[in-house]
Amino acid sequence: MVKAYLGVDVGSVSTNLVALDSEFKVLETIYLRTMGNPVKASQEGYQMLISRLPGLKVMGVGATGSGRNLVAAMLGVDEVKNEITAHAVGATHFFPGVQTVMEIGGQDSKLIMLRDGVVIDFAMNTVCAAGTGSFLDQQSLRLNIPIEEFGGYALRAGQPVRIAGRCGVFAESDMIHKQQMGYPTEDIIAGLCEALARNYLNNLGKGKEIKPPVVFQGGVAANKGLLQAFEKMLQLEILVPDYYDVMGAVGVALLAAEAVQGRKTTFRGNKFILEGDFQSNSIECTGCPNACEVVSIQRHGQVLAYFGDRCRRWDASLRSGNGGLPEERKDDNWGQGSTPLWEEQISHDSQTAAGQDV
Ligand code: SF4
Incomplete structure (x- = not known):
């Protein structure tokens, strides 16, 4: 039997599940595209999890993300928390002294300031698409370069091209213009990464003191070009956790473990979830x-x-x-x-x- 605490983060782009053992080490992670159907994605994710962890016994479960209420009802969760708290708790678990968390997901981005393990301020961008995972996916499709290779292209750039990154529409039309002028693709992608980092820091970081250690998480943290752009602009080394793409789920699993101390979980069980x-x-x-x-x-x-x-x-x-x-x-x-x-x-x-x- 495998005993675990589960964390589920249901967003508009991805649905992530994490199982932690009793010492809060990551046993398994699942990252799925939500594809507009959070119920199906949650059921599929849970099915995948139990097939990878046969005999799973759920000790506690938590939910976060924009679909957290839906998942809370489906799974019978012990803890429901917003993404800011979940990401802050996840980052603190791996980097106890973290003072700044930059999170860029599929559809939004967040900047969280912590001092002594407590969130003291945050900013969130849910309006502008520029800089989010969806925008980068769109550009990788347009350029016919797999998104996994985007960062590598940026790192090979000779001289990043200046791209207007204030909003997604301008960034895309400026990229097309620079392509038509014959700039190398590597320089354009590196320029895009710099534009997105600039846009993020100008919008979310305005008036905020970005103190190290800085942790970068969310699906976009896989992009080495963006990481390099942030490090260059902030003149700081930035930490990327091993489980960068499921940190919200890690955080809420930890919160669920805390919530069930001294009581039984309210988890509804496999039959209820999978046959519902x-x-x-x-x-x-x-x-x-x-x-x-x-x-x-x-x-x-x-x-x-x-x-x-x-x-x-x-x-x-x-x-x-x-x-x-x-x-x-x-x-x-x-x-x-x-x-x-x-x-x-x-x-x-x-x-x-x-x-x-x-
Ligand atoms: S009664 Fe309550 S739920 Fe209904 S509209 Fe007013 S505030 Fe909203």
């Missing part, structure tokens, strides 16, 4: 002017969780088994004159779930 027909759908709540987009996660039609409800009423109502309005809101004017949509929906979901075999 999970679906998610969303509705706009009309309970108040916030008009939250409330997402429900269902298994064989039974609602497992709601999220997106700012006031947490859908979630609270589900947990209490109460399909109606929360007690403290019954006397006010909220929702008078018509049944709030969330109330109708919960009642409908409760009926749908009745008698279902789960």
Whole structure:
């Protein structure tokens, strides 16, 4: 039997799973493309994990990433944390004195400042595509160079070409322009890496004190050209962890291990996860002017969780088994004159779930 703590990081581009042993050493890692279907990716990832670790006994499980709530409901996780905390914990595990974490993933990038193991500041870019893994994938396809070789090209450059990296659209058109002018591909790719590093530091690093040790993680940390560009600009040596592409999952697995101290895991088990027909759908709540987009996660039609409800009423109502309005809101004017949509929906979901075999 293999006992392990699991960490699952579900992002829009990749779904990563990590299994840690009881001494928090990495036993196994899985990195999958989410391909727009986080449920399928999580189920496939978990299936791969148990086939690589026969007899796996899950001691605790944690979830992070943009799909963390979905995974939390599917797996019955012990800890759910945002990506900032998960990445900071992961980096600190391998580099205890780390003061700066640069993370660049498929669709976003983060800069996390730590002092004495505590996150004191962070910045996140979810808007500009330039510098993210997706943008680099797109450029590698356009240049017909495998993404794994991108860094090598940059390191062979003689004289990096200046590329405008303020945004993805400008960077791409500037690269095309430089290609048309006949610059070598190596110099253009090195120029792109420098532009992306400049863009990252100008956007996320503005006003922040980037102190060593600096750890670079996320899928893009595989790109040696970008690593070299960061080291050149910061005039610092940058550390890249062995498990750079799954550090969020490592971090949340550690947090799950902490959360289950003195109690049993809430992990739902193989049958529940692998044989479940999970679906998610969303509705706009009309309970108040916030008009939250409330997402429900269902298994064989039974609602497992709601999220997106700012006031947490859908979630609270589900947990209490109460399909109606929360007690403290019954006397006010909220929702008078018509049944709030969330109330109708919960009642409908409760009926749908009745008698279902789960
Ligand atoms: S979920 Fe709560 S905060 Fe959001 S619209 Fe409904 S009642 Fe308002």
